[in-house]
Amino acid sequence: MKPRARTAPPLLSQRSAGILLHPTSLPGPHGVGDLGRAAHGFVDFLAASGMTWWQMLPITPPDRVGGPYSSDSAFAGSPLLISLDALVEEGLLTRADIAAPRALDDAPEARYPAALAFRTRALKRAYRAFAARTGDTLHQYDAFCAEHAYWLDSDALYRALREESRGKSWFRWPAALRTASRPARAAALRRLSERVAYHRFVQFEFDRQWRRLRSHCAERGVRLMGDIPIFVAYDSSDVWARQELFALTPDGRRRWQTGVPPDDFNRNGQLWEHPLYDWNAHQKERFAWWIARFRHTLAQFDAVRIDHFLGFARCWAVPGHHRTALRGQWRPAPGRELFDAVRHALGRPEVIAEDLGEVTPEAIALRERYGFPGMRILHWAFNPGAAYHQPHNFPADSVVYTGTHDNDTTVGWWKSLQEMERRLRRASGGRGGVASSRRQTGVPSGSAKVDPRLGTTARARAYMNTDAREIHWDMIRLAMASPANTAIVPLQDVLGLDTRHRMNIPGTPRGNWKWRFDAGQLRESHARRLRALAATYGRLPAPSA
Secondary structure (H helix, E strand, O other), X not given: OOOOOOOOOOHHHOOEEEEEOOHHHOOOOOOOOOOOHHHHHHHHHHHHOOOOEEEOOOOOOOOOOOOOOOOOOOOOOOHHHOOHHHHHHOOOOOOHHHOOOOOOOOOOXXXXXXXXXXXXXXXXXXXHHHHOOOOHHHHHHHHHHHHOHHHHHHHHHHHHHHHHOOOOOHHHOOHHHHOOOHHHHHHHHHHOHHHHHXXXXXXXXXXXXXXXXXXXXXXXXXXXXXXEOOOOOOOOHHHHHXXXXXXXXXXXXXXXXEEEOOXXXXXXXXXXXXEOEOHHHHHHOOXXXXXXXXXXXXXXXXXXXXXXXXXXXXXXXXXXOOOOOOOOEEEEOOHHHHHHHHHHHHOOOOEEEOOOOOXXXXXXXXXXXOOOOEEEEHHHOOOOOOHHHOHHHOOOOEEEEOOOOOOXXXXXXXXXXXXXXHHHHXXXXXXXXXXHHHHHOOOOOOOOOOOOOOOHHHHHHHHHOOOOOOHHHHHHHHHHHOOOOEEEEEHHHHHOOOHHHOOOOOOOOOOOOOEOOOHHHOOHHHHHHHHHHHHHOOOOOOOOO
């Protein structure tokens, strides 16, 4: 009898660590970071640091201000991430073609509109050179287009039509194109065949560069972790091409849109403006669109984080014509049926559930049914009533972060806590944090009412037994030491950067997603220190067979 083949344990069930960094934050000469030399160099840094994971934000095309969570495609790769240096190495461009203007050359912050305009001009030159070629590369291009036709055909046509209409959203196109009728699409494809071919080339080139990066990761023992936003943008190729899958009126307007209800911070709630899914339509086609989306993303990454996982249990539905999220209603979502279909089609994908927010018993049950690790945030571990985020309470099947892309940096968080406590003490007439610390542990303080936020820094120092002079390393150590199988740290925390370097402030429409680091900031000493912590707490990658 032959011995039974061993099945490798799930990646997320093994103790490991990684760094959160979106590729746009990498250094480089063309306005935003990309998949070129700096990305490959960062993989080398991760390997030297003993890190298993490179976690990214969504790699689909961002919105106009760089936001990766409102993409115009659930499948396409971002043209901004295509390395122009790599196109020179492929012989499709010259060095003169990619000489960036001074405003883009090693820009200290991501400059999305200017970078996109510059890269688009270069990519169009590269396409003309590519179209003149013959041989094996064209066969690879044809094979790529055939394999990805299920999304690429509509996506390329949508982009060509948007260019033809000078940037108008699809729901403002003429009626026949707006409804994506077959005759109108066929006529547009004939009329715009060269533009459509260009957009297919862009995706082919993205795929080639992505595969090279993944190959380098595999050689260095590094794995990639991606991100799937639960919703897609209204003005997207997905909604235009598959309108029947979304809650739209017959003329393409949103019947229902997404958001979150009012809370202490937003009296009108938050209006996200994505069209809600028509879940009945998805169920009728046995979630084929979702299965294709998961299959596509899992072909690019070793694991994925699902943003706003709670929305698969219920979501806040706001009438499409409303301007705020104040008057919405909770609607159930068929998360169980969806993930049953995904598991039946794809096996047991490596998935992290972003379960932050107002967690319901239904959402917890959904996450636990499929064994998806949830997220724990150390910045929240020392707030009053924060047992859920305190490391001694973590289950092994969880992922711990010092903070996420939506949080302040750890140094910025700590400074803001200290400033808040100073203001509260002044407002309370000087009553200090000792009384508040006793109050939080149930010991009567014998004093007047004390704001429960006082004493947060004292609790943190006591918990970590630290003087907090290197609070970012204290928090990294705490994450590494925790019971959570996976520990992820934003690169800003490794570098000890303050609030000026945070990636995103939720609820603010401008000034986000711009952070980039300088190549000189990342040193061998950072790698040695991370590796030592990973070794101490059993998180080094297993040696390759």
